[in-house]
Amino acid sequence: MSVLTFDNVTVTAKIGQRRIDVLRDLSFTLGQNEIIGLVGESGAGKSMIGRTVSGLLPDNFSVTSGDVLFNGQSLLALSRTERRALLGRKIAFIPQEPLSALNPVRTIGAQFDEHLRHLGIDRARRHALMIERLEQVQLRNAAEALQRYPHELSGGQCQRVLIAMAFAGAPMLVVADEPTTALDVMTQARIVRLIAEQQAAHQTALLFITHDLRLAGHVCGNVGVMYAGDMVEYGPAGAVLKEPSHPYTRSLLAAMPQLTGPRRVLPALADNMPGIGSFATLPGCRFAPRCVVKDPVCAGTRLPQRPVGEGHWVRCSEQCAAGAALAEGALLPPPAIDMAAKEPAVAFDNVRLSYHAARGFLGLKTSQFDAVKDATFKIREGEIVGIVGESGSGKTSIGRLIVGLEQPSAGTIRIEGEDYVQDGRIIHLTRRDTQLIFQDPQSALNPRRSVLRLLTQALETGDSYQPESARRPFAENLLKDIGLPPDCLDRFPSQLSGGQRQRVNIGRALGAKPRLVVADEIVSGLDVSVQAHILNCLLDLNRQHGLTIIFISHDLAVVRYLCSRILMMHSGEIVEEGATETVFANPRHPYTKALLDAVPPENSDQPWPPVLQ
Amino acid sequence: MSDTVSTPVAATAAPLVKPAARTPSPVMEAFRSAIRSPKVVVGGIIVLVVTICALFAPQIAPNDPDNQDLINMLLPPMWAEGGDAQYPFGTDSLGRCIFSQMIYGARVALEVGFGAAVGAMLLGTALALLAGYFGGWIDRIISHFVDLWMSLPPVVLSLTLMVGFGTGVGNVILAIVLVDWTRFCRVVRSDVMVVARRDFVSAAKLLGFGHTRIILREILPGVAPLIITLFTLQIGIGVIVEAILSFVGMSVPADVPAWGKMIAGARNYMYQAPWGMMLPIIAIFVTVLGFNLLGEGLRVTLDPRLRKRSV
Numbered sequence: 001m002s003v004l005t006f007d008n009v010t011v012t013a014k015i016g017q018r019r020i021d022v023l024r025d026l027s028f029t030l031g032q033n034e035i036i037g038l039v040g041e042s043g044a045g046k047s048m049i050g051r052t053v054s055g056l057l058p059d060n061f062s063v064t065s066g067d068v069l070f071n072g073q074s075l076l077a078l079s080r081t082e083r084r085a086l087l088g089r090k091i092a093f094i095p096q097e098p099l100s101a102l103n104p105v106r107t108i109g110a111q112f113d114e115h116l117r118h119l120g121i122d123r124a125r126r127h128a129l130m131i132e133r134l135e136q137v138q139l140r141n142a143a144e145a146l147q148r149y150p151h152e153l154s155g156g157q158c159q160r161v162l163i164a165m166a167f168a169g170a171p172m173l174v175v176a177d178e179p180t181t182a183l184d185v186m187t188q189a190r191i192v193r194l195i196a197e198q199q200a201a202h203q204t205a206l207l208f209i210t211h212d213l214r215l216a217g218h219v220c221g222n223v224g225v226m227y228a229g230d231m232v233e234y235g236p237a238g239a240v241l242k243e244p245s246h247p248y249t250r251s252l253l254a255a256m257p258q259l260t261g262p263r264r265v266l267p268a269l270a271d272n273m274p275g276i277g278s279f280a281t282l283p284g285c286r287f288a289p290r291c292v293v294k295d296p297v298c299a300g301t302r303l304p305q306r307p308v309g310e311g312h313w314v315r316c317s318e319q320c321a322a323g324a325a326l327a328e329g330a331l332l333p334p335p336a337i338d339m340a341a342k343e344p345a346v347a348f349d350n351v352r353l354s355y356h357a358a359r360g361f362l363g364l365k366t367s368q369f370d371a372v373k374d375a376t377f378k379i380r381e382g383e384i385v386g387i388v389g390e391s392g393s394g395k396t397s398i399g400r401l402i403v404g405l406e407q408p409s410a411g412t413i414r415i416e417g418e419d420y421v422q423d424g425r426i427i428h429l430t431r432r433d434t435q436l437i438f439q440d441p442q443s444a445l446n447p448r449r450s451v452l453r454l455l456t457q458a459l460e461t462g463d464s465y466q467p468e469s470a471r472r473p474f475a476e477n478l479l480k481d482i483g484l485p486p487d488c489l490d491r492f493p494s495q496l497s498g499g500q501r502q503r504v505n506i507g508r509a510l511g512a513k514p515r516l517v518v519a520d521e522i523v524s525g526l527d528v529s530v531q532a533h534i535l536n537c538l539l540d541l542n543r544q545h546g547l548t549i550i551f552i553s554h555d556l557a558v559v560r561y562l563c564s565r566i567l568m569m570h571s572g573e574i575v576e577e578g579a580t581e582t583v584f585a586n587p588r589h590p591y592t593k594a595l596l597d598a599v600p601p602e603n604s605d606q607p608w609p610p611v612l613q
Numbered sequence: 614m615s616d617t618v619s620t621p622v623a624a625t626a627a628p629l630v631k632p633a634a635r636t637p638s639p640v641m642e643a644f645r646s647a648i649r650s651p652k653v654v655v656g657g658i659i660v661l662v663v664t665i666c667a668l669f670a671p672q673i674a675p676n677d678p679d680n681q682d683l684i685n686m687l688l689p690p691m692w693a694e695g696g697d698a699q700y701p702f703g704t705d706s707l708g709r710c711i712f713s714q715m716i717y718g719a720r721v722a723l724e725v726g727f728g729a730a731v732g733a734m735l736l737g738t739a740l741a742l743l744a745g746y747f748g749g750w751i752d753r754i755i756s757h758f759v760d761l762w763m764s765l766p767p768v769v770l771s772l773t774l775m776v777g778f779g780t781g782v783g784n785v786i787l788a789i790v791l792v793d794w795t796r797f798c799r800v801v802r803s804d805v806m807v808v809a810r811r812d813f814v815s816a817a818k819l820l821g822f823g824h825t826r827i828i829l830r831e832i833l834p835g836v837a838p839l840i841i842t843l844f845t846l847q848i849g850i851g852v853i854v855e856a857i858l859s860f861v862g863m864s865v866p867a868d869v870p871a872w873g874k875m876i877a878g879a880r881n882y883m884y885q886a887p888w889g890m891m892l893p894i895i896a897i898f899v900t901v902l903g904f905n906l907l908g909e910g911l912r913v914t915l916d917p918r919l920r921k922r923s924v
Contacts, residue, residue, distance in 0.1 A: 405815055432821050444812040448834045460830075462821045512820055 001072065003173050003205035004030040004053070008066035011052060013276065015060065020279045022061065023048055023229045025302075028222075032172070035199065035206040037216030037237065040226030041252075041527040042498070043273050046209045047096075048229075050177045053207075054093065055083050071172065088118055092166035094176040094195070098158035102150035108161055109146030112168075119169045133164040137194055156187035160194065167198045174199070175207045180215070184390040184554050189598040189608075192219055211527075213252055217241040217604035222311070225249050228274050228286040235312025241604045245314040248287050255532040257561035258602050259584065266532035266561065272497060273527070285315070343417040345516055345548050346379040346402055351411035353397050371397040373572040375411070381515070384542055384549040386563035386580065388556065388595070394572040395552045396439075399518040402550065403436045415516075432462065435514040439521040441501035444508075445493040451504055452489040455479070458512035474511075481541065482507040483533060499530035506534065510541070516548040523558060535562055556599050560584060568592050652910030659903025667719040674713035675701060678870045682708035687886045705878055705889050714870040715892050721859070721871045722900060725785055726851035730844050732790035737797025738840055742828050744798070745805025755798070763795045771854065775863045785864050789854050797843055801836055808835040838915030845908035849901040856897050872897050 011023040023045050030036050038046045051057050052068060053075065068075040070091065075083065087093075095101040103111055109130065116126045134142035137160040150158055159179060166174055176195060180188040196219060199206045210216050216223050217237045224234040225246065233246040244250045255266050269290050274282060282288070288299040295317045305313045353372040359365045372394045379385050387395045400406040401413060412419055415434060438444035445454055455478050456471040458464055466474065476486055482503045493501055502522060509517060519538070523531040535558065541547045553559050559566055560580055568576040568589065575589040587593045600608050647653045666673060676699070688703045689696045696703065702712040744755040771788040778784040808814070809832055817827050858864040859873030872893040879889030 403819060405818070432819070435819055436816070438812040438816065440812065444816055446813040446831055446835070457817070458820050461823075461826060508816065 002029045002031045002069070003034075003071060004207065005069040006049075006066070007069065009052065009063060009068060010065040011048060011057065011061055012064040013058075013061045015276070018280065020276055021064075021229065022276060022279070023052070026066070026231055027305075028224055028231070028234060030173070030205045030207060032205055033199075033203045034222070035196075035208055035220045037208045037210060037220030037223040038226055039210055039213045039216045039223055041211055041273055041529070043228070043275060044226040045229040046211075046226050047177055050093070050175045050207070050209060053091065053173075053175055054087060055080070088115065089169045090171050091173045091175070092169065092171040094159075094162055094166050094174060094179045096178040097182050098155050098162055099150055099182075101162060102158060104150055107147055107149055108153070112146070112161070112165055115165050116168060129168070133168050134161070137161075137164045137198070138190075139164070154187075155183050156191060159183065159187075159191050163191070163194060163198060167202055167204070170202050171204060173205045173207065175209070177209045178211065179208075181211065185556070185595060186390060186598045188215075189600075195219075212600070213241070213249075214256065214600045214602060214604070218600050218608045225252070228282075229279070230286055230315060232287065232316070233312075233314045235309060235314075238604050239309050239312045243309070245308045245312070246287075246316050247291050247293055251292070252528055255528045257532075257535070257557040259557045259560055259596075259599055260602065263561065266535060268533040268536060269529045272499060272530070275497075285317075343414075344378040345381045345383075345416055346377075346550070347414040348375050348377050348398075348401075349412045349414075351375045351401065351408045351413060353394075353401060353406060354409045370572050372401065372408075375574055377567060377574060377577060379548065379550065381548050382542070382546045383565060384538075384551060384563045386559035386566040387550065387552045387569060388554065388559055388566055389569035390554060392571070393569040395569050396520055397572075398569070399436060399520050399550065399552050402516075402518055403434045405436070432458070432464075432512045433514050434516045434518070435509040435512050437506055437509045437517060437519045437522050439524070441493070441498070441505040444505050445501060447493055449492075450489070451475075451484075451491055451493070451496075454493075454504055455489075455507050455511050457508060464513065478507050478511055481510065482537060499526055499533075502526060502530070503534065503537075506537070514547070516550070518550045518552065520552045521554070524553065524555065531558070538562060556584070556595065568595070647911065647914045650910045650914050652906045653914060654910075656903050656906030656908070656910055659899060660907055663719050663900050663903060664723065666716045667723045670717045670720055674710070674716040675699065676710035676713045678709055678713040678717045679868055680709060684708065687882060687889075689886070690888055702892055703886070703888050705875070705886075706882055709870075711875070711889060711892050714875055715872070715896050717870040718872040718875065718893065718896065719900070721782060721865055721869060722852045722855055722897075723848075725782060725789070725855040725864075726848035726904075728786040729789035729793065729851035729854075730847040732786060733794045733797050733847055734840060734844050736790060737794040738801050738836075740794075741798045741801035741805055742832065745802045746809050746824070746828055746832060748806075748809075752802075756802075759795050759798050763799070767792045768857070771858070772861075772863075775858065780863045780866075782865055782869075785855055785858050786851075788858075789851050793847060793850065797840075797847070800843060801840060804836045804839050805832055808832050838912070841915065842908045842912040845904050845911065849904035849908070852897060852900050852904075856893075 006026045006028050009023060009026045010021055013020050013022050026049065028036060038049060040046045048057070048061075052063060053070075055075070057063075063076055070086070075086075078086070102108070112130050113126055116129060121129060130146060131142050134145060139145055139157060139160045145153065145157070145161070153161070163179075179195065180191050183191060192215070195206070195208075198204070208216060208220055213223070213225070217240070220237050222235065223237045223240045224231045225240065225248065226232070227248050233240060233244065233249050240249065241253070244253055251267065251269050255268060257266060271290055274286060274289075279286070282299070283302070284300045285291075285298040285303050291298070298317050303315050303317055305315055306318070307313045351372060352370060352374060355369045355371060356366045357369065359367050375394075375398060387398060389395045397406060401408055402415070449457070452472065452475050455475040456466075459466040459471055459474065472489070475489055479486055479488065484500060484503055484507075488496070488500065488504075493504065496504065506519075506522065523534055526534070538549055538551075539562065542549055549562075551559065551562055563580050565578065566580050566583055567574050568583070568591065570589075570591045576583060576587065576592050583592065584596060587596055682704065685697065685700065685704050686706055686708045688700055688708075690703045691698050691701050693703075700710045700712070702710075702715075705711055705714070740755050740759075744752040771792050774788040774791060775784060778787060814827060814831055817831050822830070855864060855871070856873035856876070859871040860877045862874070862877065865871045865874065875893040876890055879886070879893075883890060
C-alpha cells in the first residue's frame, strides 16, 4: 500500500490574466519505508511539490488535474480541518532553514512542548518524551537545550531539534525540503545519517528534496529529476546516476566537479532554466532550447514517459535516446605557476585577528575571541589558492585581512612586499590591486546602480578615472569576460537572476583591473550550471591575465577543480597546506580526513554517510 | 475547458528571456508605482490644491484678507440667512473675509512647513550620516547629544526659543528646526547604519572611494526614500506648530493672516459665530492629512521591501 501517490498532478498558477502550468503531469509513488529523492535546481518546482502535499500553495495556485493520495485517501478532497489533523501527526515536514523555522522568541522546550500537545500526548509524559527524542537525535545536553532559544543553537543543532519534532509522532510520511542546504559539509553528513536512522527506526516513507544529485543518489532508493516543473527522469538512484538518460541529467552530472578521477573541463550549459514567465512559450519539452541533442518535434509536443530500464523512465523523445552523450571535455592542464624567486604576492607572518567582547558589570571585563590564530603562509603571483574550512573557521577573516578590510591584531601582512603597518601607523588601508568578491550579491551590489554603473564603478575616481563617454565600451568588454548579454547594461540588480547578479558582482571586482582577487564563497548557493560557468571564467582570467586568485570555499570538489594549492582551516588555525592533489590523496590532519570523508562520493555504491563524531 | 497555455504551438526560436525593452529609469519606475497607491494620489491632490492656494492666493481669494469691512462684522456664510455673496464664508469680528483669510493663511502655513522641514532635514540628515557611517566616538557623541536634546519637552522648548528669539515667521521656522531635527537624526541614523554595513559600501572602500564620495554616492541614495517620507510628515508637523504659535500670537505680525490667528480671534465669538473657527480648523486638518497620506503612501511605494514581487 503506497503512502503517497502523485497521480498526473498538474498545478496551475493564475498570474494576471494567464494560466501557467507550474507543475505538469507529475506521477510517482512512495511506499512505506521507502525514500524518494526529488532533485532539481532552484526554480524547478521541487518545493512546490512539498507545498502541494501540505496544502500551503499560494492563493493563485491550484491543482487543476490529477490527484494526490495519502494512504489511498485523496488529500485534495479533504477539508482544511481534516488536513490539519493530518499535518504534524501523520505527515511531518523538515524545513530548509532551521533557524527561521523555529520561533525566535520562544524556547526550544516551549515549541517542542506545543508540538507534543498537538500530537495529543498528555502533560505527564511530555518532558520525558522530549528528552528521549532529543537524545535520539544526538543533541548534547538535551535538558539544557530545552531552555535555550533558537539563536543560541547552531544551524545543525536546530535542524536536529526539527528532526526530533518531525519524527516525534511516528509519522507515516516525512517531507524533507532541502534539509541540509544551509549546513556545511560535515554537519550535512551527520544530519543525513540522522534522518536515515530515524527513517529506518520508524519505517517512515521519506520524500527527500534536494538540489544535490549525488547526495540524493546516496540517500534515496529512487530519484526523480525535476526541470522547470516537469519530472524529466525517474528511476532507481544507481541507475539514474550511472546511466542518466535525459540530456539534462547528463549535463547536471557532467557539470558537477569531481573530487576523484581526472580533471576535465566542466561543460557549462548556455542560458538558464526558464522562469515561470517563459513557460507560455514552451508548450513541449521545456529543456528543448538548451538541449544539446535536439529533435525539432520536442519543443512543440508534450513528450510521454518512455521506459529505459527496470523502474526507470525518462521524458524524452526516441531519437535522443541514440543521441550522443555529452562530449568529454578536454583534460585540463594544471595552471602554470611562476616559481621565480621574487617577492610573493601575499605573505602572512604570525598573523592574529582577535575580537574583544565586553563582559561583566558595565562591560568592564573583556573576553577575547581569536578569529585567526597565528597564520603564516605565502601566495605567489598567478597562483590559484584555495582556503577551505567550515563556517567559523576564519577563512572569511583571512580574506578580509588580505584586502585590508580588517587590521591584524598581531603579526605582519605583506602584499607584494609592502607592509600595511609602518612604524605603528596604518597606511594604505586598501589597494585597488587587491579586490574582494563578496559572497552575497544581494548585499554586494548597490541596488540603485545600474549594471553599467556597477561595472564601471572603478572608473569614477582615482588613477583609472575615465570620463562618462569612455565607460560604456569598457563595460561592454567586461561583459564579454563574465559572459552576460549586452542588454544587461541598463538593468538594475533587482531585475537580474541570482546567477547573473553573481556574475555582475565578479565583473565589478574585475573592473578595477586587480592583480589579486579574493573570492569569498562566490559559487555556494548557485545552480550547478552557473557554477561551472563561473569557475571556467575564473580559470580563463587566470590563464590570460595572470590573475592571482584566492578562492575561499567549503566545497572540496570545487576547490579541487580550481586551485593548485590549498590551505585547510579549522577554528582559526591553518591545519594543513599543500598542493591540492597531494592533500586530497594523503590528508595528514584528522580534520582534513574527516572533511574528505564527509563529501558524498561520486560512486553511489560507496558507503556514505560515514560515522562521524 | 480552461485555456491553459499548454496546447501545441509552433514554438520556434521564442527567446527564453525577452530582450529588455527600454528599461525606465528608477525615478520613472518610482513615479509609476507611486501613482498606483490611492494614498499617494489623494494626498498628492490635497497637497497640490493647498500649494496652488498658497501660490496663487491673490488670484483665487475673493477679497483682500486685510480689508476690514466694519459694517459687515460677523456675517454668516452666504447660504445662511443674512449672508452676503461677496463673503462666501462670512466675516470675522473685524469684517474681514474668512474665506480669503483661509486661502492666504495657506501661504504662511506652507512657508513655515517647507522651511522647517528643509532645515530639520538638512541638520538631522547631516548628523545622521556622520553618526551612522563613522560609528565609534562620533556616533557616541552625536547620539548622546540627540538623547539629551530629545529629553527637553518640545512645546516648552519652542515657546522658550520664541521668547528668546522674538516673534516672526523666520524665528518660528528656526524654533521648529531646533526642536525637530532630532527626529530626523534618530530615524535616519539607524537606516544609515544598516546601509553602511552592506557589502557594497566595503566594495566602494576597496576601490579607493573617499568618505565623502561614499556617503553621497552610495549611502545617501539608499536612505533617500526614508528622508522623503520624513520630510512630508515634517511639513504637516510644521503646519500644526505654526498654528499653535500663531494662536498665542507669537508667529506672524498683525497684518498677515494665519490659521492659528483665525482660531484665536474666532474663539471669543465661538457661540455666536461658530463658522469662524470651523474654516481654519478644517484647513489645518485637511492640509496635515494630505501631507500625512502622501508621506505614508510614499513610504510604502519607495521602500523596496514593502513592494509586492512581480513574477
